[in-house]
Amino acid sequence: MSVRLVFLRPRNPENLGAVARAMKNFGLSDWAIVDPRTLDFATARRVAVHSEELLDRPRVVATLDEAVADCAWVVGTSSRKVRGKRRLLPEEVAREAAERAPAGLTAIVFGDERSGLTNEEIDRCHDLSAIPSLGEQPSLNLAQAALVYCYEVRARATSGRPPAPLPVAATDGELERLTASLRDLLRDGGFLAGPERHAVKDLVAPLRRARLSGKEARLWIAALKKVGRRPA
Incomplete structure (x- = not known):
């Protein structure tokens, strides 16, 4: 699948393990970790049941630019409304990612567990997406949020006819x-x-x-x- 998950400054190794398991559940394998605040992959492996191999090959980079430079569409996960950027549901992101797949790679970007994406990082994203949770508890655990997007990407990739070929998109x-x-x-x-x-x-x-x-x-x-x- 032409989707890369990008995680900015993750702090909790259990979250990384749970993310690896969610990715394996739904057939995703391309991910990048930007400026990690934990390198405790031993702890992460205890949570990544039957998905440990994903923790052997994450792409660890210093900046968001490095993580998405070869991607044609960059979607940031944030509930904020920003002028000039669409705010899409997870299923809408997955549907468009499937349509864009012949033309290039889609990156879905997750901010750190404490404060999410910075203003500069949101500016770097082409569009935004949020999971419609209830107001009394709007925030989701990082791995839970990743699982929702993994499920939607898998569901769209395996449904319907394959999209018509498109020109290779600008990165x-x-x-x-x-x-x-x-x-x-x-x-x-x-x-x-x-x-x-x-x-x-x-x-x-x-x-x-x-x-x-x-x-x-x-x-x-x-x-x-x-x-x-x-x-x-």
């Missing part, structure tokens, strides 16, 4: 390079004379929603750089 890394090229051009042209605020993010948002192919993103980058090199 998050390519979209970030496009954003940087646009930012440089706008600064050189005087459009960004002061603090950036939301200008670049708002201008790039329609391009992210358009699901650019890798070829289209590279063409945008080349065009922006070419225009930026023209003499004033």
